[in-house]
Amino acid sequence: MISSKIQQIKNELPQGVELVAVSKFHTPEQIMEAYSAGQRLFGENRPQELAQKVPILPKDIKWHFLGHLQKNKIKLVVPNAYLIQSIDTEELLWAVDRYAAANKIKTRCLLEVHIANEETKQGFSSSEVISLLERLKTKPLASTIICGVMGMASFTSDAEQVRSEFSRIAELYKKIKASYSTFFPEFNILSIGMSGDYKLGVEQGSTMVRIGTGIFGPREYV
Ligand SMILES: *Cc1c(COP(=O)(O)O)cnc(C)c1O
Secondary structure: OOOHHHHHHHHHHOOOEEEEEOOOOOOHHHHHHHHHHHOEEEEEOOHHHHHHHHHHHOOOOOOEHHHHHHHHHHHHOOOOOOOOOEEEEEEEEHHHHHHHHOOOOEEEEEEEOOOOOOEEEEEEEEHHHHHHHHHHOOOOOOEEEEEEEOOOOOOOOOOOHHHHHHHHHHHHHHHHHHHHOOOOOOEEEEOOOOOOOHHHHHHHOOOEEEEEEEHHOOOOOO
């Protein structure tokens, strides 16, 4: 049952840790079941799917975009996403900002940090994040708010490995909050933890977990 899974996970999360129900590949009916249980944050990773779901589902849902974003799909995501969690290059950030400014939309973004021991995952290194924020101090974004960082740990059952990957992004998050809060006052989100590792994410200071399988069951990739 989707609603009982949500209740169970919410009961386990400490106060201040938000739950994003990752609904990619799941139907509007399944999303409504979660919605009826009080869930309001949902995550999608394909621009087209996001753009199709948004108009047919309740307006008070806050949609999060979590997937790799190609520049030609920005127009599907910026108007629909409350938070884009997966900004993985500076070029993409500026392209999102230009689109948002031209369309008079305020966009909220997280910078995706590469923490996994896997080539396939995207994102900035910690030092790239710092140098990007330095550049943004002198050349601010027009229409984009940087709200934090997101990371995906290696896909492994080795808890020590995941813990050390999460602790690295948590250190980066704390450092940014300590040194850049004047320039980025809304930098408040450390998005770490998925179905298989959210407890480790919470242990390392996560403020937002992203859970799909643990709520909706396995995805059927079509
Ligand atoms: C799919 C996805 C999730 C959810 O994964 P589960 O293992 O099903 O919980 C979380 N974050 C991102 C970025 C994803 O793409």
